[in-house]
Amino acid sequence: MALTIISVIVILGSLIAFSARFHHQMDLEQWTCGGRGFGLVLVWLLMAGEIYTAYTFLGASGWAYSRGGPVLFIVGYWPLACVVSFFILPPIWEAGRKHQLQTQADFFQVRYGSKYLGAFVALVGVVCLIPYLQLQLTGLGLIVEVASFGGIHRTPAMIIAFSLVAAFVFVSGVRGVAWVSVLKDLLLLGAAVFVGIAVPHIYFGGIGGMFRALLQTKPGHLVMPGSTTNLGHTWYVSTVLMISFSFYMWPQFFAATFTARSGKVLRRNAVIMPLYTITMPLMFFVGLSALLILPGLNNGDLSLLTIVRKTFPAWFLGAIGGAGALTAMVAAGVQLLAGATLYAKNLFRPIIAPGMTDGQVAKLAKVMVLVLTLGAVFLAIYTSLSLVSLWLLGVAGVAQLFPGVVLGLFSKRVTTAGVVAGMFTGISITVALMLTGRDPYHGLNAGFIALCLNFAVTAAVSLLKPVAVAGFDETIPAVTPSEPGDGISLT
Amino acid sequence: MKRPSLGAILFGLVPFVAVCFSVGLWDRVYPIVLGLPFNFFWLILWLLLTPLCMWGAYRLEERRAPDDRRDDGGAH
Numbered sequence: 009m010a011l012t013i014i015s016v017i018v019i020l021g022s023l024i025a026f027s028a029r030f031h032h033q034m035d036l037e038q039w040t041c042g043g044r045g046f047g048l049v050l051v052w053l054l055m056a057g058e059i060y061t062a063y064t065f066l067g068a069s070g071w072a073y074s075r076g077g078p079v080l081f082i083v084g085y086w087p088l089a090c091v092v093s094f095f096i097l098p099p100i101w102e103a104g105r106k107h108q109l110q111t112q113a114d115f116f117q118v119r120y121g122s123k124y125l126g127a128f129v130a131l132v133g134v135v136c137l138i139p140y141l142q143l144q145l146t147g148l149g150l151i152v153e154v155a156s157f158g159g160i161h162r163t164p165a166m167i168i169a170f171s172l173v174a175a176f177v178f179v180s181g182v183r184g185v186a187w188v189s190v191l192k193d194l195l196l197l198g199a200a201v202f203v204g205i206a207v208p209h210i211y212f213g214g215i216g217g218m219f220r221a222l223l224q225t226k227p228g229h230l231v232m233p234g235s236t237t238n239l240g241h242t243w244y245v246s247t248v249l250m251i252s253f254s255f256y257m258w259p260q261f262f263a264a265t266f267t268a269r270s271g272k273v274l275r276r277n278a279v280i281m282p283l284y285t286i287t288m289p290l291m292f293f294v295g296l297s298a299l300l301i302l303p304g305l306n307n308g309d310l311s312l313l314t315i316v317r318k319t320f321p322a323w324f325l326g327a328i329g330g331a332g333a334l335t336a337m338v339a340a341g342v343q344l345l346a347g348a349t350l351y352a353k354n355l356f357r358p359i360i361a362p363g364m365t366d367g368q369v370a371k372l373a374k375v376m377v378l379v380l381t382l383g384a385v386f387l388a389i390y391t392s393l394s395l396v397s398l399w400l401l402g403v404a405g406v407a408q409l410f411p412g413v414v415l416g417l418f419s420k421r422v423t424t425a426g427v428v429a430g431m432f433t434g435i436s437i438t439v440a441l442m443l444t445g446r447d448p449y450h451g452l453n454a455g456f457i458a459l460c461l462n463f464a465v466t467a468a469v470s471l472l473k474p475v476a477v478a479g480f481d482e483t484i485p486a487v488t489p490s491e492p493g494d495g496i497s498l499t
Numbered sequence: 500m501k502r503p504s505l506g507a508i509l510f511g512l513v514p515f516v517a518v519c520f521s522v523g524l525w526d527r528v529y530p531i532v533l534g535l536p537f538n539f540f541w542l543i544l545w546l547l548l549t550p551l552c553m554w555g556a557y558r559l560e561e562r563r564a565p566d567d568r569r570d571d572g573g574a575h
Contacts, residue, residue, distance in 0.1 A: 077526070083542040084518045087549035091511045094553055095503050216534025223528065223536075230536050231526050241522050248519045275560060279553040282546050289543050418502050 010155045010326035017330025018169065021191050021337065025176035025184035065196065065332050066147050066309045067399065068288055072295030074308030076226075076234025079292055081247050087282040088252035094278035097256060098271030099417045111346070112262035112409070113354030119416040120424040121476075123358040128428075129409060130354035132435065133259035134380075136405035137347045140258075141340055141384035142391070143398040145170060147309070148336035149388065154313040155329035163389055173337045174381040177344050178374050185341040186267075192338050195331035197287060203328065204290020207297045207315060218297050225300065243448045246456035247400075253414075253459065254407030260346035340384075348376035401442060404455025408434035411459075411466045423470045430466030434458040503556075504563060510556035514549045518542060 071079040117126025149162030208218040298311035352373035415422040437458035447454035532540040
């Protein structure tokens with residue numbers, strides 16, 4: 009029963025995605041940027057689609073269950089990420105329109121006048137997207153496994169769902185993804201509100217009752233560091249700062265920025281976006297209720313689904329599962345699109361095959377959708393990390409692009425060498441700390457430490473030498489078409 | 500690029516102080532407000548108050564940059 013409903017929802021979503029391509033010629037611009045004609049509603053849905061991912065859905069309740077107080081970082085960083093986006097997205101969009109930018113790497117390539125820097129940024133973007141994609145897959149696998157009462161193993165579920173994602177991204181590009189977002193946002197919002205209110209109500213007579221019960225049994229769980237030893241206030245401040253600066257450094261958000269019709273749309277968007285996470289605390293309440301009712305789950309990420317399965321009829325588990333599966337698929341769709349475009353356009357063409365036409369780049373990007381899908385499926389099957397941990401891994405990586413973006417926009421003094429040196433420092437430190445299990449390091453988020461040193465090195469190296477490459481505002485020809493009809497490649 | 504105005508930046512700083520730097524002040528269970536521990540209540544409150552701050556920043560910025568073209572804000 010549950011499984012039938014999941015399948016219906018997933019198929020319906022895929023049909024919407026496929027039909028979005030009608031009446032639109034799918035060249036690279038249309039495929040990745042939707043022709044730059046999205047208004048407030050579609051941009052909002054596209055970005056919100058990326059915020060409500062499998063990680064928020066299952067991971068937030070999972071962290072509330074297993075760690076307690078530290079989960080608050082999610083509602084801490086989100087409004088601040090919106091504040092940062094208010095200031096940086098409109099100028100990014102402006103630069104994009106002026107220079108025909110489609111990807112994050114285009115931005116670096118044009119701003120700093122180096123195709124190698126562009127290619128390196130593309131590489132960072134693709135590599136950091138992989139744990140994020142893996143997270144969507146793992147989440148989706150968990151959902152189907154629990155909803156089918158273990159009847160369908162997560163591996164075939166992941167393979168089927170991701171074949172569908174790869175197919176609709178392949179066919180309809182960003183327009184398809186934006187329209188599936190509509191369906192899944194409605195489902196997910198409905199499900200989140202209902203479960204978040206109903207579960208505490210059924211077991212404890214309300215949210216207040218749930219908290220009272222929790223304070224009696226586990227009084228320390230609700231404040232930081234909760235049930236952990238090392239996620240205290242220093243960790244909170246450094247993590248929240250690091251994420252709010254870097255949230256929009258994900259390549260797919262850059263791509264989403266370029267779909268906007270104007271800078272004003274993005275500003276308005278930033279003003280209202282914090283409201284979109286208002287349902288997130290409800291996920292916390294579900295996780296906390298589960299801690300009281302079903303203690304001892306060894307995977308916190310399963311707490312939401314397990315309690316839904318225990319509390320509601322099977323069809324409802326199916327509806328939740330369908331919404332969750334679709335969420336993972338939409339998020340993965342946007343990520344695949346961004347990763348594939350980055351690889352083909354900013355890594356492969358400029359470095360390996362400069363003679364490629366836009367048509368060939370578009371074809372290669374579509375092939376890359378399939379390659380990335382396979383890579384993520386492989387990782388999801390053979391490695392295991394908690395959903396939030398996977399996400400934090402990727403975000404610490406893309407955070408290292410922040411100094412290059414923000415200084416590139418607002419400073420005339422920053423140099424290419426400075427940005428390269430800073431980025432290398434930041435990434436090396438992130439990798440070193442995270443791979444040796446030193447996150448948090450002395451209570452501080454590893455990505456935050458790396459970001460601070462990144463800024464310091466960028467500034468120091470920039471000040472050593474005079475500026476050689478003009479900013480976006482200058483009239484020095486930053487973009488030179490390399491062949492007719494190609495306004496993007498640099499010479 | 501044109502830098503944002505000081506007023507808008509100050510509006511933007513308010514949420515940073517409220518939900519990030521002041522964590523030591525609000526990360527506590529008591530007083531319980533509307534059935535929520537104080538830290539949960541405080542952060543949920545700021546999900547609502549941040550748009551207000553940013554609306555102020557929006558008013559300031561739009562006054563400076565009325566040059567956006569093709570804009571009506573609606574769905575496509």
